[in-house]
Amino acid sequence: MRYDSITDAIGNTPLVRIDPEVHGLRTIDLYAKLEMLNPFGSLKDRAAWNMARDGLAAARERGETVVELSSGNTAKALALIAGLHGLPFKSVTNRMRIPEIKDLLLLLGAEIEELPGQSECLDPTDTDDPLTLFHQRLNRPGSAHFHTDQYFNARNTEAHATGTGPEIVADLDGRAPDWFIACVGTAGSSTGVARALRVHDPAVRVVGLVGEKADFIPGIRNADEVQQVGLFDPATYDTIETVGADDAIDGMVTLLRRCGLLAGPTGGAAYQGAVRHLRAVEDALGEEPAERRTAVFIVCDRVESYLGYVRQRRPELLGHAPAKNSVATLTDTEARTATVIDVADARKWIAEEDPLVIDLRGPFAYAALHIDGSLNIVDELFDEMLRGGLPFGRRRPVLLACPVGERSARYAALLTRMGHPDARSLAGGIVAWRDAGAPLVRD
Amino acid sequence: MSTAGTNTAGTNTAGTNAAGADMPGTGPVGAGPEGADTPGRDPAGTDVAGAAGEPLHLEPRLEQRPAALLEEGGTLLHALVDALGSPLNVVLPDQIAENAERFRAVFRRHRLTGRIFYAHKANRSSALVRRLVTTDAGLDAASLGELQHALASGWTGDRIMTTGPKDPEFLWLAARAGAVVNADGPAEVEQAARLVRAYGLPRLRVVLRLSGFDTSGTTVLSRRSRFGTPARSLKDLLDTVDRHRDAVEPTGVGYHLDTTSLDEKAAALEGCLHAMEELRARDFSPRAVDVGGGFGISYLAHAGQWDRYTTALTQAVMGRRPPMTWDGHGYGLRMENGTLKGALGLYPAHRHLAGAGYLDELLSRPAPTLGGRPLGTLLLEGLHELYAEPGRALTDQCGLTLGRVLDVRAADRGEHLVRLAMNAGDAGLEDHGVLVDPVVLPRDATPTTATGRPAAVHLMGNLCLESDLITRRTVHLPRLPRPGDLLAFPNTAGYCMDFGATHAQRQPVARKVAVHREGESWHWCLDEQYWPITRPGGPRT
Known part of the structure; x- marks a missing residue:
């Protein structure tokens, strides 16, 4: 066809x-x-096209933005139709509850405005509903909108x-x-x-x-x-x-x-x-x-x-069965078998044996402050890497660090189970390191 | 009333009598913490004559302490109102300590340290403030009077946060006492710095209150706020703080948003994490992120009752069923050309997520601009402490308001008008849009069989004013109250107890008592005479 x-x-x-x-x-x-x-x-393709088709040419002449109150499919169809006709599209909504659709709309070039939630300290005199607020926004001086108005059109x-x-x-x-x-x-x-x-x-x-x-x-x-x-x-x-x-x-x-x-x-x-x-x-x-x-x-x-x-x-x-080399498969008893090392001993160990120091926190926190010379592998990525086997040799000792020493202990136990001979977890984590006055750097 | 504080009431005998007979029709009130097991009154199938239609109950969610007080304490509560007058406020100080512990448990679950500051503005009670000082909580004072009250109740400056609009005296006393100042903007920072220098005070800790955060992807709109510095003006604010480094120390940043929306709060918290990084880049050493309050209370025992009620209200506004309110009031809803307009101006009285659970969910939210990691994890990884200022949520289940029934008369349409010795300002539930049923405490312990049929009533206040309705809602009670009975308005301790009470028409303002349960008996003292180290009612052998 x-x-x-x-x-x-x-x-x-x-x-x-x-x-x-x-x-x-x-x-x-x-x-x-x-x-x-x-x-x-x-x-919604049918309604979107039928509501928009006759107004598109005029809207384009006046340089208007196509606007709709939509949480999903109408917005999707209108975004595509608007794009097809060289017009911008904006969705104003208080009901955008599907994150994937939100992302898709952004990919399609739509602009999305989300209306505020209900007040916690209620003002009973404030009874404007989202539709009223929406129409007020459209009628502001200088607004150039082609409103398709699906709930009333x-x-x-x-x-x-x-x-x-x-x-x-x-x-x-x-x-x-x-x-x-x-x-x-x-x-x-x-x-x-x-x-x-x-x-x-x-x-x-x-x-x-x-x-x-x-x-x-x-x-x-x-x-x-x-x-x-x-x-x-x-x-x-x-x-x-x-x-x-x-x-x-x-x-x-x-x-x-x-x-x-x-x-x-x-x-x-x-x-x-x-x-x-x-x-x-x-x-x-x-x-x-x-x-x-x-x-x-x-x-x-x-x-x-x-x-x-x-x-x-x-x-x-x-549901998926958990992967073999994953912390999710560790029992609490296994997790407790991890070798932990306190801050004072860890500092000595770093100075003497130069273990690989892996900071499992997010990159944002790592960039702000970290142990000098440490390598940042965020925990979810580390988990991913371990599924394929050890990502470093067995001869190099490893010190794992997380905020409070809990997740790092689990990963240390997992590394041990995977055959690493000397994987240790920093007791109390970066928080304990800071509280002990040990140096943290940002570079 | 100097002897009142040592009175002891509520004995085994009184309690037992009241338990069996005084609660006709309500059944055991709120069994578990969620009240989920409560055999509720069946909303359908109960016949009430008149235009109000079938009874639509809104049963309160009552945890063990207030449930037990209402179930066993009828005789005590009647005696208290006899002696101290109607209305009367009752607070349960032990409950607030338990609530603080629930918040602390959420901190622990996310491995976070920091402080839970009780927003004092929710209630003027001394007992609640003094009970809480014995825990590890902090206190959020929003006025000079609240700060004085906290200091006089045993709080030290290191555990106090001062918020809201500040006059010079408030700011000076906060700085003098070593409290943290939640600073609204550059002007307040400068004013504080001048006071610190002029009076040789120690360096003042400030938390910078931000607002108007940018969001990534979509634009999340927030209500306009009177407070805080727009996040995009942070640079200018830090310039000001930098000029006054000798006098003020920025210990963190925060927000306080008036919204129930987790999305808005998550965006603000994410914005604060970025701001903390700004502070570090400017060579400050911030420690804490302040997520403010607004965690909310779930007032009702049953989600289904709330859903049915709001649907029926919509139907009534649309003219498809008889009015459910005084004069057809729509609580913000109205009909125009056959379509529903307006917005329901009511507090979401049943909430699946409220209090400590709401904070838990906020901390579990991912931060899209920070690798999608949960906000709680990011706080922890960034080595930040968490500050929170719950008000309403910390006072959940901490008190109730009692009003004496003065007069009951039949109105047209089969409803009854019940006049109470209190007014709308004394139980601010309606003012906050909180719809929840009062509990009837009969004057006389009559056998349960003689209690009569369910009744639809309007609750009238004691002011000579058309608008003085305790609630504009038609309230369905398990039976018609009689003069002399008490109505107990549950869960009023958060903003609904003394926030809006006035001396209008020289009507009395409610006294307040603190009650404490020990074994099978209840003990009480006047709120102002409560101290956490003494048993209410004095020592016993």
């Missing part, structure tokens, strides 16, 4: 059936709308009413599905798709999913936060249900490991919420319906940006 612009490749995403063996629904066919296959990587909804929704109907041979399940963020996709589907069949049931308040799911608002969204209208949904971060990860793992879909947690939440809702529907059925019914959910984006999110909540999903 040949295109003049990458934006022409937005939309027309596949609708893929989920194997019934995976979801276990007896009478319902479940389909995933793979919005992650849009060129910028998410569902009808063109967000329209992108799905004319794109995502009709595509689903076309792929289901001209029929609307019986259920449409969507996570609610800006409410643009759920509202737009629902509108298009109901034109075909007013009986379609729309399930909106919002996040639990205890934790967050990227791209989904919780029950309170959706009320701040201009596009959100509770009447759009037949029911609104909550999903938690655990549901999102469970669903994501199913899509990854059983369905061949590289879905992120938002798609996982949609899958898990869909199956839970539809299973309850089946359980409530008296008898099997005459014909099979269909349901569609949206896979919003891909998994790669969310490894930190998973690591924080389910480290076991990323």
Whole structure:
């Protein structure tokens, strides 16, 4: 397929059936709308392009910056679209909670402003919400902004009413599905798709999913936060249900490991919420319906940006067996067998036998003050080096130093276990060295 | 009241009676340190007539000391209010020592030395200040009066940090006593240096308070602050300090940010590590980084209750359920064109991360411009000490405020108006946006079966003023209080006890007592008569 612009490749995403063996629904066919296959990587490509397209030329003439309140995918799409049209892009946000996306946006050339957190000593008269603060910033004199306004812009909804929704109907041979399940963020996709589907069949049931308040799911608002969204209208949904971060990860793992879909947690939440809702529907059925019914959910984006999110909540999903030559494999008893040497003896030893002195602290602390002649190998790097074997010969004695003599003792024990005959740890570390009045230099 | 300090009350018999009967419906209050095991009142399924809807409880998180006092000490607390009047503040000095130890444990976990300075401004109590002097904590004085109080309570200058706006007398006394001065900017450094020279004082230790730190990558915005020197003006500040080397010694740098956001604080701490390097490069020998306070308290026992309450409040503001507050007050939220606007002007009453745990998390945060190493590790590696100034967090669970019920009457919509012998200034919870249920302490120890049904009430103060509501929230109590009962407002010791209390209308300001539990009995003395070396209530045989 040949295109003049990458934006022409937005939309027309596949609708893929989920194997019934995976979801276990007896009478319902479940389909995933793979919005992650849009060129910028998410569902938001449609809204971003539809909101921006007609304003870009004028914005460029006036030298404006494209601005949006976004924590992720909308910002990503707009950053790329802005770059494509020679415009700068800025995201103002109080919700940027995925560090990988933050870094990616910076790589794409976006500027990011994060709004301040809540006051600890509360001033009850200060009730300006982040959206108000954001609009105030945009309306400052001299500000030249093209604000796409995803939470209130009808063109967000329209992108799905004319794109995502009709595509689903076309792929289901001209029929609307019986259920449409969507996570609610800006409410643009759920509202737009629902509108298009109901034109075909007013009986379609729309399930909106919002996040639990205890934790967050990227791209989904919780029950309170959706009320701040201009596009959100509770009447759009037949029911609104909550999903938690655990549901999102469970669903994501199913899509990854059983369905061949590289879905992120938002798609996982949609899958898990869909199956839970539809299973309850089946359980409530008296008898099997005459014909099979269909349901569609949206896979919003891909998994790669969310490894930190998973690591924080389910480290076991990323579990590795510890490497052989690593301090993590040392028992406390082994660690206690390290040879330690106090400051006075260490000074004598350095003068007489010239051991290799390795300072395991960070480079910043080392640059500020260190033992003269010592070599700085930061602990995590040292750990890495030791996995491959001893990085120095056995004949040269080694003195290890860390801030208080604790980590250095573990590494001394590890070096001994690896066959080094004379590895010692500085007792009390650099702190004890300083407190004893021994010289520290910066050079 | 010269004999009051030697009174002893709270005996086995009184305690036992109160325990069984005086706490209808609340169940055992706060079992573990987190109160997690508390069999809470079931928020659903309890029928309350009227427009306020189903009861939405906000049960306080009560640790063992205050929980035991409320459970066993009803008779004592009634006797104290009878004698000393309503309102009455109660402090638990032993708790603050335990809280300081929790912070110290976080220091130990990160192998850090330094000092935990109690921000005295959180509470005027003498008992808390005097109990803490026996620990290894320091004290943060923010006024001449607080500094005098600390010195008179046994603190020595080496353990005192002075912060905030300083008049010349405050600055002079701090320098005279050898306290550290947390200096706001060049002008204060110069003023201090002049005083040191004019009065031949020893070289003054100063911590340089910085603000407005740069961040890498994204721009992290912070609220504008009245205090501190912008980090980018550090060079000018150091020029000033350099000119006064003979009089002032910069022992470190610090920040104090009014935010709950860890990101902002991590950025500030990282900025301070860079500033320490600047000081060393200018040939100073700084020792400490001061991370200020703002570690917070989790006031509620159950996250679920807080989530349900705030969701219901949003629904009420959107007109989808009956109002939950006096006159439909939205606590900062409002509806415009069918969309929710404004921001919830409430303290996050349930926090997963507060107090010492918050400091732990801050120290575990990576510093992106310093190789991604954790901030605590960087402090340790840089051979820096850590200073912290918790106020609210150190006073967690350290006290409560008692108010006598004067009048109970039915209002329209099935709610009741409960008038108390206290006003909104006496329990500053509402002023700080802290929503937490009071505990009812009945006057008479009636059998639990005769306690009645849950009730929705509005709590009115004793001022002749429409706005004098103890809280604008409709409060759901396990049963309707009666005149003579006490309401105990839990966990008021941090800023909510005497910070905003006034003599308006010549209404009495609360007295304060310190209580101490020994075995099965409770002992008390007036706050000003508490000394840590004497048992409250005097020696016993």
